[in-house]
Amino acid sequence: MKKRAGGPGIPEKRAPILIEGARHRGRTVDAFIDAEGKIAALGRDAGKKARRDAETRIDARRLLLIPGLVNTHTHAAMTLLRGFADDLPLREWLEEKIWPLEAHLTGEDVYWGTRLACLEMIRSGTVAFNDMYFFMEDAARAVEEMGLRATLSYGFIDLGDPDRREREIRATERFVSTVKGMGEPRIRPAVGPHAVYTVSPEGLSWCAGFAREEGIGIHVHLSETGQEVQDCIAARGKSPPAHLDACGCLTERTVAAHCCWLDREECALLAARGTSVSHNPTSNMKLSVNRAMPYPWMREAGVNVTLGTDGCASNNSLDLFRAMRDAALLQKFAWGSQTTLPAPEALLMATEAGARALGIPSGTIGKGAPADLVLVDLDGPAMTPLHSEESNLVYAATGSSVDTVICDGRILMLHGEVPGEGEILARAAKAAAALVRRTGR
Numbered sequence: 073m074k075k076r077a078g079g080p081g082i083p084e085k086r087a088p089i090l091i092e093g094a095r096h097r098g099r100t101v102d103a104f105i106d107a108e109g110k111i112a113a114l115g116r117d118a119g120k121k122a123r124r125d126a127e128t129r130i131d132a133r134r135l136l137l138i139p140g141l142v143n144t145h146t147h148a149a150m151t152l153l154r155g156f157a158d159d160l161p162l163r164e165w166l167e168e169k170i171w172p173l174e175a176h177l178t179g180e181d182v183y184w185g186t187r188l189a190c191l192e193m194i195r196s197g198t199v200a201f202n203d204m205y206f207f208m209e210d211a212a213r214a215v216e217e218m219g220l221r222a223t224l225s226y227g228f229i230d231l232g233d234p235d236r237r238e239r240e241i242r243a244t245e246r247f248v249s250t251v252k253g254m255g256e257p258r259i260r261p262a263v264g265p266h267a268v269y270t271v272s273p274e275g276l277s278w279c280a281g282f283a284r285e286e287g288i289g290i291h292v293h294l295s296e297t298g299q300e301v302q303d304c305i306a307a308r309g310k311s312p313p314a315h316l317d318a319c320g321c322l323t324e325r326t327v328a329a330h331c332c333w334l335d336r337e338e339c340a341l342l343a344a345r346g347t348s349v350s351h352n353p354t355s356n357m358k359l360s361v362n363r364a365m366p367y368p369w370m371r372e373a374g375v376n377v378t379l380g381t382d383g384c385a386s387n388n389s390l391d392l393f394r395a396m397r398d399a400a401l402l403q404k405f406a407w408g409s410q411t412t413l414p415a416p417e418a419l420l421m422a423t424e425a426g427a428r429a430l431g432i433p434s435g436t437i438g439k440g441a442p443a444d445l446v447l448v449d450l451d452g453p454a455m456t457p458l459h460s461e462e463s464n465l466v467y468a469a470t471g472s473s474v475d476t477v478i479c480d481g482r483i484l485m486l487h488g489e490v491p492g493e494g495e496i497l498a499r500a501a502k503a504a505a506a507l508v509r510r511t512g513r
């Protein structure tokens with residue numbers, strides 16, 4: 073892969089930025105971001121000294137400063153499938169709609185689909201995501217150009233076939249070495265064993281060993297449906313978490329997506345292994361998995377619970393503001409409790425907890441932290457009145473309240489403008505239409 077510093081829209085070099093007069097935790101603050109992309113000063117008068125050093129000054133007097141959001145479960149390029157097939161029975165949806173389309177995907181499709189996903193995430197305040205899909209070299213190129221942080225994994229699926237396993241092993245090794253070779257600290261590789269029902273025990277064990285050797289994360293789907301649990305017990309004599317654990321896949325570098333059908337003991341196992349959970353409330357409701365991720369048990373056990381959207385075929389939006397709201401509402405509904413998953417906890421899931429899961433230094437705002445920041449418009453109805461920043465952010469705002477996004481010290485969106493947006497929308501729409509034509513559906 074050719075090394076490109078920045079992309080069409082991302083400034084090649086960082087320049088010092090001064091955010092002036094933002095609201096942050098009930099106070100008015102300035103934030104000075106140095107040329108290393110770090111928050112060098114934060115406070116009421118931080119701007120005074122920094123004013124002459126700043127190359128860009130952002131007037132943030134009607135803006136709320138919050139950490140950038142972290143989406144811990146995506147299949148980014150599935151943006152191309154948004155709205156293609158909805159409201160169908162699961163098997164029909166997968167076998168007649170989604171899989172045939174995916175079989176015709178090309179690297180170029182994944183590149184434009186991932187750029188569209190990055191655009192949508194930037195517009196809705198997400199600065200980092202955890203992605204699993206195919207043609208991941210092309211996804212990495214898209215992320216590099218769009219300026220976000222991402223942990224990327226190639227979706228490893230061997231279906232118990234030894235020849236296929238060998239090919240998946242080679243593909244995973246190749247991808248990890250490609251990403252490491254990019255030398256771009258924003259982009260990290262991970263290993264992506266898809267799930268216990270698509271990867272053999274040998275494949276899972278290989279993934280665990282390879283991730284350990286490489287010192288990288290594991291991204292896996294876990295206990296999404298009751299069927300998955302029943303089938304795993306029938307085939308392996310163990311529940312999905314116990315089986316993953318026996319294969320060495322539950323580690324503190326692991327992010328397990330969904331985790332709906334878990335009992336208390338299995339939550340305690342995840343806690344003991346230090347595995348993070350990605351809660352995907354919208355996808356779970358849309359695909360009617362019939363069980364909400366057991367948040368109270370996770371919390372009781374001390375599991376690091378984070379938030380994800382899942383791919384666009386099962387959501388159909390990458391807006392984490394909506395996911396925060398859906399999580400807070402679903403948990404209350406499922407547990408018959410108005411106090412379950414209050415707004416501040418939903419916000420922590422989408423920021424600090426997500427960053428911890430991916431082992432990246434974002435998710436909080438403080439001196440010395442990387443500038444992964446979002447400014448939210450305070451002038452809209454969703455943020456008025458401002459009795460509680462957190463309540464408004466979780467229950468009333470959507471991604472469209474986001475005004476400005478900074479990641480790793482670079483401005484990705486300024487007052488609603490993302491460079492290159494028109495081209496991304498046009499090219500992604502064209503790729504999606506061509507994909508449907510090629511598939512003949």
Ligand SMILES: [Zn+2]
Pocket residue numbers: 145146147293329382383
């Ligand atoms: Zn998924």
